[in-house]
Amino acid sequence: MRYGGDNRGRLLIIVLLVTSLFLITLDLRGVQVIDGLRTGTQTALTPVQKIGSWVVSPFRNFISDVTHLGRTQNQMEKLRAENDKLRLALQNRETADAQLKQLKGVLNLAGTAGYKVVNAKVISQGSSTSFTQTITIDAGTTSGIHTNMTVLSGYGLVGVVKYAYANSALVQLASDPAFKIGARIAGTQQIGILSGQGTRKGVLQLLDNTTQVRKGDALLARGSQNGRPFVPGVPIGEVTSVDNSPGAVTQTADVKFYSNFSTLGIVAVVVSGSSADPRDALVPPKPRPTPLPTVTIYATPGAVEPSSTSTPSPKTK
């Protein structure tokens, strides 16, 4: 027997569909009740998510231990947190150094170095089945975090605070398809717009088509007015490939983000930017090739033992 439906059933379907369309319209028109509903749900869910994070962590650690074979997650988390802290300290130091250079150059310029940050732990990662890239952190308005604040990891830009609640905040990751940031290339100062693509790779669209961008160029945040949503000078990523199609209206390049969004544990929210733009001071140094020692062996026919000398050289013979 197939279902034929009756008037009551049809009316119910129509009522439900109209209700959902009504909700969409209300939300798109910015009705406060709808926002309040989501805020209230998140506020109520935060403690449950914290418990969930604690409960699930052994399972997550087990999976990670199996994946990494021999390296325990605890050690890795500890080292990662320590590494992030050290990198953040180094970033602050570089900002301070950059500001010191400006002070030496321009005598009437004064400023204090360093971003003022609030560290936070990632308590939840948004489901990407909704085609978004978000994380929830365990610090909120009570810690001084508000919407449109820059979020960093030890490697560079992570994203921006989208919603802030009392004890938690939702961070839109830089990899989110809806994420856009004004970026400049370190050194050449070319500017463009970087968009997330749902992966660790972003796409940079340069505003000036006549300029040249090269593979390996570092990208930094241009910064926003009053440092919100983005403080200037934050390292974003590195150009991995350039699309130089002739006749293209704008030049585009693929960018790999410095931050690995799938391994985020501790992040820092910039609650107050530096008083001066650190410019390119935060560009991570490129790895230098280590000189390999070259061993030259002179073999003399008839000699008892071959003599050998060891000299450092940048090339291997």
Next chain:
Amino acid sequence: MSLRRFFFSFPIFFTVFLLQEAFVTQMRLPAGGINLLLVVALIWAALSTPEIGALTGFGAGLMMDVSQTSPGPMGHWTLVLIVACYAIAFLGYGDDNIRGNPINIVFLTTIGVVAAQTVFLILGMMLGQEIGSVKQVLLVLAGSAFWTAIISPLILKVVSYFHAIIFGERSHI
């Protein structure tokens, strides 16, 4: 009668919603992971009449919409799930070949999850949302299909048990 019984299913869906928000999202499963609420709603709909299926979609969609990870406006998931759950319930209603066979329900649910996400995506695009790279979208859709096909046989018996408690033994697999 059925409507009154439907409201008894709210605690079940609320529990699944809590599980999804507090635990499933924490596991960081590869390829986008799974949306447990979506899977449970579709299985529930497959076991129900079309009216109850549409109501289930409405309730589950509202819950998914109030989740902070939902990118669209309120009502986005609701609209998609009303249609998806109604369609699944309509396909299965009165056909014991579908409803009586767990493999068919798993298959229907897997197709339903992918279809619902695709409709969600298209509707999102129409509402001006960014969807990211095609590669990533395909990965998430394939990941969802994979995880649904893995998880739904495991939870089918439990969902069917609770459905039978609320709506009677006829829907029990």
